[in-house]
Structures are given as C-alpha cells and as structure tokens.
Amino acid sequence: MQDATSPFSLLFIPISPLSASIDSNFCSPVLFAFESIAPRKIQFFFVTSFSVFFLERECYFFLSSFVHSPEDTGNTRGRPSVSKDLTGILPAGKLYMQVLSRGTSQLQTPWPLQPILFGTARSLGVRIHSNSWGSIDSVAYYGGHNSDFDAYQWSNSDFLIVVAAGNEGSKGVVSPGSSKNVVTVGASAGQGILPQSSLGPLYDGRRKPDVVAPGYRVVSVKSDGDPTSFNCRTLTRSGTSMAVPFVSGAAAQIFQYLRDGFYPSGVANASAGINATGVLLKTLLIHSAVALPGLTINQQGYGRVDLATILGFASPTFHSPTAGPLYFWQNLALKEGDSLAFCGDLGPGNQTIRATLVWMDPPSAETYNPALINDLDLAVLLPTSFHLGNAPAPDVIEWDRLNNVALFLLPLLMLPPFSDFFVCFIIVLPPSTLR
Numbered sequence: 001m002q003d004a005t006s007p008f009s010l011l012f013i014p015i016s017p018l019s020a021s022i023d024s025n026f027c028s029p030v031l032f033a034f035e036s037i038a039p040r041k042i043q044f045f046f047v048t049s050f051s052v053f054f055l056e057r058e059c060y061f062f063l064s065s066f067v068h069s070p071e072d073t074g075n076t077r078g079r080p081s082v083s084k085d086l087t088g089i090l091p092a093g094k095l096y097m098q099v100l101s102r103g104t105s106q107l108q109t110p111w112p113l114q115p116i117l118f119g120t121a122r123s124l125g126v127r128i129h130s131n132s133w134g135s136i137d138s139v140a141y142y143g144g145h146n147s148d149f150d151a152y153q154w155s156n157s158d159f160l161i162v163v164a165a166g167n168e169g170s171k172g173v174v175s176p177g178s179s180k181n182v183v184t185v186g187a188s189a190g191q192g193i194l195p196q197s198s199l200g201p202l203y204d205g206r207r208k209p210d211v212v213a214p215g216y217r218v219v220s221v222k223s224d225g226d227p228t229s230f231n232c233r234t235l236t237r238s239g240t241s242m243a244v245p246f247v248s249g250a251a252a253q254i255f256q257y258l259r260d261g262f263y264p265s266g267v268a269n270a271s272a273g274i275n276a277t278g279v280l281l282k283t284l285l286i287h288s289a290v291a292l293p294g295l296t297i298n299q300q301g302y303g304r305v306d307l308a309t310i311l312g313f314a315s316p317t318f319h320s321p322t323a324g325p326l327y328f329w330q331n332l333a334l335k336e337g338d339s340l341a342f343c344g345d346l347g348p349g350n351q352t353i354r355a356t357l358v359w360m361d362p363p364s365a366e367t368y369n370p371a372l373i374n375d376l377d378l379a380v381l382l383p384t385s386f387h388l389g390n391a392p393a394p395d396v397i398e399w400d401r402l403n404n405v406a407l408f409l410l411p412l413l414m415l416p417p418f419s420d421f422f423v424c425f426i427i428v429l430p431p432s433t434l435r
Helices: 051-068 113-123 144-155 238-259 278-288
Strands: 042-047 096-098 130-132 160-164 184-190 211-214 220-223 234-237 341-345 352-358 376-381 385-388 405-411 422-428
Touching: 051 144, 096 113, 113 144, 130 238, 130 341, 130 385, 144 160, 160 238, 160 278, 184 238, 184 278, 211 238, 238 278, 278 352, 278 405, 352 376, 376 405, 385 405
Parallel strands: 042 096, 130 160, 160 184, 184 211
Antiparallel strands: 220 234, 341 422, 352 405, 376 385, 376 422
C-alpha cells in the first residue's frame, strides 16, 4: 500500500496557435474571429498529423455544452459584442482544443498518451481537461487508458480530468470514464436521466458515474468548412459528450471562485485566494450535486452538479439561497493505520449534514479487482450515533472497500433534537492487505 495523499488539479486544453483556416469568420467573434489571439475564446488548436483534414468539418462538436442547453438557460447569456448567443456555461473562459479523429467516428489517442494529451496542455497553463470520448472495448476491466489517466491525475495535483461516462446504457461506463481519479459525467434530461447515458456499477463494483449534467438536445456551434462564409450554423446533440463540458466549466468556476478569494466571505479578496488542487475541485463538484428524484446512484452518481449549493456570494445580485456553510481541507496525507478528525459544533439553522471525502488513488494493474489501492473510510460521529460514508442507509454500518469517493448525507429531521449539536468527521486509513 502507498501513502494516501490528496493530490488534485484543473485542466483546459492548449496546444498550438489557432489557425486562421478554422472558420475565423464565424458569426460569433468571441470564438476566434478577432485578429489578435488574446480576446478569443479559442486560444489554441492542437491537431495531430493523422487528423489534419478533420479540422474544418466537425471541430465545434467538442465545444458542445459550453454553449447551450434548454435545461440550463441561466448559464447561456451572451455578451453585447457577440452577434449570436453562443457563450455557454463559461462565458469569459478560454478554450484550448485537441482533435483526436481521423475525420470519421473513429478516434485515435496519441502515444505516449500522458505527455502528449495532458503534458502539452498543462505546459501551456491548462488545468481542467475536458474529454468527450471513450472506448467500449474496456468496460469489463481496468484498461490501459484507465492507468494512464489515473497515473497523470495522481502525479499532477494541479490538474483535473473530466470524462464522459459513455452512451452505452446498461452495457456500462466506458474507458477512460471508468478510471478512479477522473470526474466521470453522465447525462441528465430534465429531472431524469438520458436513456443512453452509461450506467454503473463498474466491473469491480465501483460507483460511476460520479455526477450528471444536462445532456439532452444541447445546442452548439458548427463550422461549414468555409473560412469566408461568416456562417452561424449550429448543431443539436444529446449524450454524455455534451454533458461533460458543463462539468468542466463548473470546475473552472469553482477554481476562479477560490482563486479570487470569494471563500468564505462571498466577496472577492485576493489575499484570501486559494489555489484549488484537482482533488478539491472533484470533491466540491460531487459535494454540490443534488440527487434527481427517483433515480439510483448507478444512474446519476451523486446527482446533478449545482454550484448554487456551494458557492455563496454576499452580493444580492449573485445570491445563492441554497448555499450553506462550507468547510474544506486539501493536501491532507495519511499513513497506514492513521486517522484524522475534524470536530465542531454544527450550529443553528443547518438542515442537513453532508460530508464528502475524495482522494487520488495510484494507478492499478489490469489484474487488480477491485482496482482500489488505498482504502480510506469516512466516519461521522454524532451525539448519539455513528455513521459511515457510502453506507446503503444512515443506520447501516458497512465499510466501503471499493471507491475513492465517500459521501455522507443525513437530514437532521431524522435525528432527535440536541441543544449542543457536536459532530466529528473522521478519516481513517486502516491497516489493510488489499495491495
């Protein structure tokens, strides 16, 4: 067993200067029609040698959910300088695109994957990597892509990888969405789940997807292949590939919220700024999720991402009525047999206890079943009761030996009233013979 640490990071994809041949006259100048690169939304466009001719046909498909979904119109307002409302969930964000296609439905990942797909992007400042692709071939085991994705996330704490669960329904979550350390995203449709969104559990019983986001009839931009046409074409698609960028954009918003020092006062304060690790971003995304009614964890993971539950602002213009007190710790480390406890008075006015523990796990060998190496546990101690994260019910004592995410949620109405509500959250790395 290796020492368990909490490495964590964020990613967006940069690579080579944007080419003027990529439909630079698209009607929304915020994308890339500026003569200088700085104002453009798309900053860099990286194309491997095998996919050059794919440039002008479908390059906008991967912008997908950065644009618009009828489920989430509040995040799609355009700016006055934009002639078409195409700015998406991250209106002022910058994009760095990588193409992994031969011009057909077949994708080809670069080799070696880690330095080309992730390392090049990270060297240009990318911290959140959005992946709307996957392979059905490795649903039943921990495959090569899983190991590469987990290894890079484990070794680069300032990076976060977000991946589609796939569109295979009950056949299961595809690789690399079945990796341990990535944020795996399913697709919601209104208050339900998109029928084709891949379902968990994984082959070894792990819970995936982690979260869901709108993936039904998402509108995006589409090139017509003519750089001189000033076209305004769009496409409408459904699937987990369209949901992934919503979550990537949400991660970027959390990153900026913490970096600009909005936590904990709700007012920007540069001196209070925090550089969020990848694992903290993953933790907060999962912690923000709201369970959709009538769906199981195998369908929706921990629920649909909702930043209003975690990001509080002092300004009435951006007030988040559902955001309660938030406490978090990152860059923690445990050795085998150790434990950490965080205790305090819950205070008045709280309706629910919610605690989320996430750690980055080392990559596994293909023969590992389960794939988990470091087995941490989340325990919650209340005045008259003891509970565990990921237990099937609050009153069930069942230790989770499979997942590197643990969540505990308990409405206080289920407990007797206490005048002094003291709570302890305990993280344990027990002696283990797993690996």
